[in-house]
Amino acid sequence: MAAKKTKKTVKKATAKKTTTTKTKAKKSPAKRTMKTRKPNAAFMKPLTPSAVLATVVGGSPLPRTEVTKKLWNYIKKNQLQDKAERRYILADDKLRAVFGGKNRVSMFEMTKLVSKHLS
Numbered sequence: 001m002a003a004k005k006t007k008k009t010v011k012k013a014t015a016k017k018t019t020t021t022k023t024k025a026k027k028s029p030a031k032r033t034m035k036t037r038k039p040n041a042a043f044m045k046p047l048t049p050s051a052v053l054a055t056v057v058g059g060s061p062l063p064r065t066e067v068t069k070k071l072w073n074y075i076k077k078n079q080l081q082d083k084a085e086r087r088y089i090l091a092d093d094k095l096r097a098v099f100g101g102k103n104r105v106s107m108f109e110m111t112k113l114v115s116k117h118l119s
Contacts, residue, residue, distance in 0.1 A: 052097045053117035067114065 046061035057070040075081055075089055082088040087107050091099050099105045099113050 047118040050117040050119070053114065055094050056098060064115075064118065067118065068111070071110070071114065 043065055044063050046063055047067070048061045049057055049059065049067065053067075056074050057067050062070070074095075078092060080090050080092060080095065082090055082104070089095070089105050089107065089110060091103050091105065096103065098117060099110070102113075105113065
């Protein structure tokens with residue numbers, strides 16, 4: 001037999017339907033136009049490395065970005081990155097002269113020390 005619907009069950013069913021149909025439409029985010037950035041001329045300016053730094057990266061004038069790339073290539077090739085704490089570089093004889101006699105230097109300190117050898 002069919003069960004009788006009471007007024008309470010009818011009200012609950014209609015109330016559920018109305019709440020689901022009243023969803024708010026989400027606003028689409030405003031579109032931003034992306035401007036292409038020009039590279040900073042200071043990074044692209046070729047700088048001459050000192051005699052000490054030239055033993056690692058070469059003697060020809062290079063931009064700062066290329067000096068950093070060559071340093072990292074040297075560090076990875078000679079496995080000079082600390083195995084336990086990867087953000088530290090363990091200096092060999094060539095790098096110790098660049099780092100001012102320090103045996104262990106952080107990545108962030110390295111850029112500061114290398115900038116002293118560029119002119």
